[in-house]
Amino acid sequence: MLIAFGLSLVLGSAVALGADYPTKPIEILVPWAQGGTTDNMARAFQPLFEKAIGGTTFLKNMGGASGAVGTEYVYSKPADGYTVMVSSYQPAGIFQVMNLTKLGLDDFETIAIVSFGVPSIAVHKDARWKNAQELIDEAKKNPGKISVGYSGPATMGQICAFIIEKYTGAKFNMIPFSGGGPVVTATLGKHIDANFQALAENMDQYLGGNFRLLGTFSNEPIKGLEGVPALGQVFPAMKPYLPWGQWIAVMVKKGTPSEIVKKLQDAARIVLAQKEWTDYVTSMRNDPMALIGDAAEKYARDWSSFTSWLLFEAGAAQKSPAEFNIPKP
């Protein structure tokens, strides 16, 4: 009798939770500091999402340890849909293999994947390499002599270098910096030979005539950049793994009631279809994406298994993806 009463109370509250959600303000947590790509995207997403979900939202930044601190914070909150994380790709196995936190895709529900940023190979305009083939041939002939800057442990530029090293046999001297800005600055000052940062970061220097772009990590040339070859066409061995890049996702803690998850998915679907959103993403030189629910989950899982095993095999990861049941690609 008591158990039945208790059960009905739990069920009752669960139904109530889902039915009139949201009844209080939703916290949108960005596990990165203000001003980065993830933060910019979240700030554009928030007002549109607020309208779509029909409640109030507020945005909070909690940076540190490549996003691990904010991710832990979201996980420490109840799974009631009132703490929504707008995160970059790190929860997809990167935290785990880099030994930053134990949290991975099994701990979160991927509501939607909202944008994608493609990396590029950039060199200074005075550099002697005219195309990607020349750069990589030299990196094969003199292994470890060409210096490549990247923006810190397990970031996009480093993973891109591993992709190139794995499929072409080249070897670079990898120099970590404290962010994308410093990498671009060091390339501009000719302190490093090349970088594999996001196209968004290299674009202004390319348009200003200071950088030469040798390729993008895609299979087709990027729209508006037809002169820059797609690496999938230059190196056919890389083709199955491209386009590879940085994506931004909306996530909630695993165990959030399915009705709330559905409401969040519907709201995300409305936002991602809006022209205001796609225009913004394009203006930040990213590609709009609109993967919802299962499609988003599958994308994240595939990406996770490719990238975490790549990091592990390159010797950059501290833990094996097998420890976290991340399947081999």
Added chain:
Amino acid sequence: MFIEAIQNALTVKSLLLVSAGSLLGITIGALPGLTITMTTALLVSLTYGWPTWDALALIMGAYVGSMSGGAISAVLLNIPGMPSACATTFDGYPMAQRGEAGTAIGMARTASLFGSLIGMVFLAGVAPIVANFALKFGPYEYFYLILMGLTMISSLSGGSFIKGMIAGLLGMFLSIVGMDPIWGTARYTFGNFQLMRGLNFVAVLIGLMGMSELLIQASKKHIDMPMVKEIKKEVIKLSELWRMKWLILQSSLIGIWIGALPGIGQTIATLAAYDAAKRTVKNPKIPFGQGAIEGVVAPEVADNACIGGALIPMLALGIPGDSTTAILLGAFMMHGIRPGPLFMSSEPSLFWFIVIMGTIAAIAAYFLVRLGSKVFPKILLVKANLLLPVIGILCVVGSYATEGNVFDIFVMLFFGVLGFLLRLMRFPVSSIVIGFVLGQMADSELRRALMLAQGKFIQQSLTRPISLILIIAIIAQLLLSNKRLRERMKFATASIIGSKKAENIR
């Protein structure tokens, strides 16, 4: 284009927006923990739909205003409202304790105005030259520059050199706690993921300065009395300012230069300007550290000159000079403006608009702080047993507000107690701050340089012209700061000349 900028700048709307931004900036600057980076990010989303001119007027106002606000809480409560105001506490707070809070804030406000204006002149006049020179600084140059900064520990340590070094090394050690920026290895985190992100600099500063001062005041006997007996009238003499003309120029150049070097930051600029002031001002009326007016002017000038400096690489090359300009870059893109190397030639009217707005914001900040300058010092007449709890709350809220993380409150409390104990034992807290700001940077830059050098670090250091100059400067500085050696040199030169003064020196 210049005309178009003027036309857009001198409208009632622009002037109102820049003043409103300035007022907001001063408030944010004066409140510990609320940073201008965070404010700029909020303003960028707030002004998303606005016309570009209006958005820029508001943001520039806040950016410039915040630098003037930081000094207020630094002088009154020993809590740097902005991290960059920490050097202002060294002499500003002792001045306030003597009842000269009005003069200290007044001087800070005037110094801020000069700093901003000189910074804007450099931005308008020589931005491309400075930006291209700044690009010549790679990991080697940064490392030696930071090493030079670390020599400040010895000159700022005041009484005991050994105690200064101990405090400096403690600061350097504490700065490397967290995720190693090179390989991502956890250092001294004891498995705590909150420590993975490192110790929050703002919380450390509020603890070391504000909280430790609170504990010192609270441990005094007469807690029901105001901390300051009387408030003297604000005295700002033009002759005094004229006397400090070279100091103002020197501090501006330091501020512009360090501001223009991406990634170094305003806090270091202000500390360096303070240090330079201490070396160059031979006979201050009141010794540095005990309430010298020069010790307030130098960091405040540098702080504001940094704005012009940080805007130089952003506008001339499209690379951010600090975290605030990084957000400004994002704001540009939102408004469909291409930052980058072509910005100054493709958007000259926008460039001039920013320069003009920076100038107007500096003037607005001057008058806005002046409006409040009669009121601010009166806070100190409140009885200590009423004021101290308020300071305590400010410390707690401030350390939480920077990143919205409760853990930072405990960091602040820990450093409050640490600072209190160290100050009781007469260790210089400023040395910990310098060690903390520079330690991590020195570590990363050295390792980056070593990775680039591939075994040829020494050759590279000695053959790169700027790094060689920096090495020579460091050695010269160390030799000159050795008192005995300096006296011997004087003696030697004197005996060569054959003057009788040699005996006097001996």
